[in-house]
Amino acid sequence: MSPIIAERLRGLVYGQAIGDALGVGGEFHSAHDMRRIYPEGLSEYEQIRRSSHAGVWKPGEWTDDTEQFLAVLESLLDSGVAEGDVDLGDIARRFRQWLARDGRGIGNLTFVVLTHECFLEAPHEIARQLWEQRGRRSAPNGAVMRTASLAILPWERDLQAAARTVRAICELTHADPRCAWSCLVTSFVAACLVRGDDDIPGACERAMVCGRALGLDEAAGEETRSWIEMALCGERRKGRAIKFIGHDPGRGYCLKTLYAGLGDLSLGHGPGQGYTMRTMAAGLWAAWHAESFADGLLPVINSGGDADTNGAVAGALLGARFGGSGLPLRWVEGLVNRERLDAALQRMQPVLGNER
Template sequence: MVSTDAAKGALLGLACGDALGRPVEFRSPDWIAEQHGTVTEMLEHGTHGQPAGTVTDGTDMALCIARSLAEQQTFDGQDIADRFADWYDDEPFDIGLMTADAISEYQSGMSWRDAGRDVWQRRAEGSNAGNGSIMWCAPHAIAFADDLDVLDTVSRQSSAITHHDPRCQYGCTILNHTIAGYLRGDSDPLNDAIVRVESDAPDELVETIRLVPDLLDNDQLEDTGYVVHTLQTSLYDELTAETPEEAIITSVNRGGDTDTLGAVTGSIAGARFGADALPDRWLETIEYRDDLELLGKALATTPIKATA
């Protein structure tokens, strides 16, 4: 049985982390400390020059997925890709390079199953495994929390629309199974997720995540846009925190790719602690609060079919 509070928490936590991190994206931890001390509140302006509480592509694309699942009542890759394309046409202020390239390929007539792969194959190692898809994959964890085989499949297929690299696909799988485990109230969701994928996922990803949290020191964590780094850091911050607020603040103040770190950490911590544990002052400020709550509840309570 999926907890509705935890389901809403996953989506709201994602948006809170995204919005908290957006104004200081690309800044170093030293710069953040010098300018803000510790970022604990929704800031206006900053990177991208937006009002306080404004989210980025991560929440926008999670909403595309969540709305598709709720309206289609199934995983429909083409419908999700269509929603990504419509969103892209509105000229968002923030979008990753691989995401933009994959959506452009789809708009040019390539299948949703092939667009991300085509972009990935053209990119050199070091620029082909970004963290975008783990930022917005959480709706699948809610919709398919009780169907683990389907969650495996849709996590990979959804990632591949924009991020085809196996590290991205299985990064989404590990993240979604961890979130789904929290939604069900499992005792050790991350370990269960690792066991589930370890025979198939890239060794680098599995062995890096296996270190979390007890075999790592805080100063070993990275704030880059590499999917393996982001997933490891976000899982560590979530597992070592006592509240979702603490987890998200820790991630954001690491600097670097702060909106993605905040969003990924927020999605896990929101699922672990629930929506009721998120700070009211954040929830009152973030964009799309009502939509995120309604979609979280809908995905948790409405049966979603396995295939289109």
């Protein structure tokens, strides 16, 4: 594997875990609460308030988002990444094993799907049935939170086959087409970034073409497009934002939030904080606008809302863009159980080794 890809993969895997572990301090808070609880901004694991929710994790410990990300990743490393090798039943079993062993932080929909008595025999049917029972309205971020792991699929060999795999893994638990769309865009952007292609708007465009060729729901595709535009359009105002950061470096990221469009995503107020499009957009916003890993991650986390999940996706994309060496060392070293990340990374070397 080229050293650049290895470096960016390390960024992706560690970035996911860091964003998740740091974001847990912001989960379920409004942006207003975040400013009250963390007047200096949340930027260290040790700052995280030991509330009844966040207190169930140690400082620096990742949550369900990265557990499921690793379940997918480790399954792919065992089975192979080609469409015919990916073992969906094995991924479903790993989700269930994690739930039995730990289960902390699991989302409502994922919980009812995984605990259904027929889940292991027919996960796709169960996920669809439960989504339909909820009036087909529910499109939470429980699949997009784990999807950056699919950057390692062989996209360059067969784009549509990789896209089908993304969809199949999403639909193990989440049947709504908005979930599949957000997973496809996020996975493909992650795949491009890992391979050194930083043209995020271009990657989104190609993912949209790919989703249509896959036959994904068109109305959900239009909604995806509008969220992508909302996430990326702040670019127009970037010059102004940078000017403001110059005035107040310590609080710079808050000012930049106002001027570069993160506020439009309403991460920490209003209903639907765990909406899959919102999480995808937070990741795209961060990876596209940031000047560094921290510069993208901190405003996302400090916006509150579903901050660990938004942080996980933003962290993965930012890590893929800035690479392992772009991650602040204290966040890398403060992670609990990081040996598991290193073990997965070591096994990834041969997987992507023959692709370029």
